[in-house]
Amino acid sequence: MSEEMDCSFLLGDGSQPNILREVNPGQTDFLFCFTDNDQVNVIASLIGRSLGFNRVVTSIGDPQFEGICHELGLKDTIIPSRTISRYLEDMVGGGENVELSTVIKDKARFFTLIAKEEDALAAKELKLPAGAKVICYYRDGTFSHADEETTFRTDDEIVILTHSKNIPVLQERWQPKPTQEKPDDDGFGPGAPTKPKPALKEKL
Secondary structure, eight states: OTTTSSSBOOOSOTTSHHHHHTTOGGGOSEEEEOOSOHHHHHHHHHHHHHHTOSOEEEEOSSTHHHHHHHHTTOOEEEOHHHHHHHHHHHHHTTOOOOOGGGTSOTTEEEEEEEOOGGGOSBGGGSOOOTTEEEEEEEETTEEEEOOTTOBOOTTOEEEEEEEGGGHHHHHHHHSOOOOOOOOOSSSSOTTOOOOOOOEEEBOO
């Protein structure tokens, strides 16, 4: 596969810090945690983030973990069953599936956050940087459009459309990096079970 894709591969337990360090986290494009175990994916994602991977993508099969992932700062979560269900629903309903890449172009970016108690405000009171605007939100899994007068509640998922230059500012405000602690050699302490291996993509 390395001959067909612009990446290299490392065989090992991707949930072990000593293995993840071998791929030089600071120079790695993505850490994909795509095992069939949600807990393993979440733990491996947290370890990867603490080691400094540029971007961590977490796959979760059980939607109840989505809110927890957001609270932990794991913003790039994928729920395969939900994605497939939406695709089939659109196909059966005659809707056209538009690739996100054809809509979000140039410097436009999406940023999502889970509203905390201090974010339970009207959209206009969030004091977003210039070039950033709340476009919609999800409350209890239900989609709603948003305008400046929309008032959010704790645990609402807020979606912001913004210029890419604002992403660092938004991340610093809503996704503060935890204090990095040097984990044990195995990362989980004695007696930890062997865990499946998330996929890695390393920048050459």
